[in-house]
Amino acid sequence: EPEVTQTPSHQVTQMGQEVILRCVPISNHLYFYWYRQILGQKVEFLVSFYNNEISEKSEIFDDQFSVERPDGSNFTLKIRSTKLEDSAMYFCASMLAGGETQYFGPGTRLLVL
Amino acid sequence: QKEVEQDPGPLSVPEGAIVSLNCTYSNSAFQYFMWYRQYSRKGPELLMYTYSSGNKEDGRFTAQVDKSSKYISLFIRDSQPSDSATYLCAMIEESSGNTGKLIFGQGTTLQVKP
Numbered sequence: 192e193p194e195v196t197q198t199p200s201h202q203v204t205q206m207g208q209e210v211i212l213r214c215v216p217i218s219n220h221l222y223f224y225w226y227r228q229i230l231g232q233k234v235e236f237l238v239s240f241y242n243n244e245i246s247e248k249s250e251i252f253d254d255q256f257s258v259e260r261p262d263g264s265n266f267t268l269k270i271r272s273t274k275l276e277d278s279a280m281y282f283c284a285s286m287l288a289g290g291e292t293q294y295f296g297p298g299t300r301l302l303v304l
Numbered sequence: 305q306k307e308v309e310q311d312p313g314p315l316s317v318p319e320g321a322i323v324s325l326n327c328t329y330s331n332s333a334f335q336y337f338m339w340y341r342q343y344s345r346k347g348p349e350l351l352m353y354t355y356s357s358g359n360k361e362d363g364r365f366t367a368q369v370d371k372s373s374k375y376i377s378l379f380i381r382d383s384q385p386s387d388s389a390t391y392l393c394a395m396i397e398e399s400s401g402n403t404g405k406l407i408f409g410q411g412t413t414l415q416v417k418p
Contacts, residue, residue: 222403234348234392236405247405282347291343292338293406297349298342 193217195296197283201304204273212268212299214283222286224293225258226281227251234282240266263266273303305375307331312391319418323380327393327409330374334407336400337369339378342390342411352378355402366371383416390414 196215204210216223219220225237239246257269266285270277280300284293310327316321319325325339336355340348354360354369354376360367376395380387390413394406 224405226406233410234394234406234408236407239403239405241403246403247400249405252356280345290402291353292336292350292402294350295340298345300345 195283195285195294196199197296197299199299200297201300201302203304204301206275207272209271210273210301212270212281212283212301214266214268214285214296215264216266216283216285217287217294218264219287220285220290220294221288222246222258222293223258224242224284224286225268226284226295228282228298229276235282236245237268273301276302277301278303307407307408308395308409312410312412314413314415316415316417317374319382319383319385319416321376321383321416323383323387323392323414325378325391325412325414327376328374329376329395331395331397331407332371332374333397333399336396336402336404337367337376338394338396338406339365339367340361340394340408342392342393344390348392348394359370380414385416385418388415389395391403 221239238248280298283296339352355380357371365379390409390411393409396404
């Protein structure tokens with residue numbers, strides 16, 4: 192069964208460093224999302240992406256964040272200058288056009304020191 | 305008031321029990337309702353999807369939506385130890401269509417004891 196994959200599974204970085212989280216959505220899916228889950232808290236929406244542009248973004252998704260679909264298969268989330276509070280599990284999700292709902296990857300655990 | 309409220313538990317039941325998991329919400333614009341299961345340190349996995357009010361059954365799982373009460377439920381029959389996980393309710397506003405952002409509840413941790 193096709194699935195969303197994410198790399199790396201874990202990332203440790205120093206505050207102020209840039210990180211890029213990578214996702215390979217399910218092929219033929221057209222809608223892409225990033226969510227995050229701070230330990231012990233709710234899964235929170237960050238951004239949605241369709242037709243090579245951002246469809247919607249949350250208040251969390253400020254100028255330090257960006258997303259890109261550099262080729263036909265990858266979907267990336269970049270954090271330019273990480274903060275301690277960016278430490279969280281980041282989930283990528285994708286959805287088929289005309290599909291019912293979003294399918295999630297296993298997540299990348301980001302720790303900012 | 306939080307948009308989506310869910311008792312975090314933990315909820316502990318014996319194997320074979322019927323489990324009832326619930327969420328309440330305040331936003332009457334929610335029209336798409338989902339239940340996800342999340343195992344420790346894994347991504348959410350879709351269990352059930354419902355549009356608007358009503359019931360939906362899939363094997364041992366039944367989802368109910370009562371929009372008049374702003375209340376949704378997930379029932380698990382004949383619960384198994386493998387059902388032990390965190391169950392997340394999630395919703396989308398009508399105006400977004402089903403491609404919109406998911407708004408999640410806190411999640412309820414369920415433990416099914418053999």
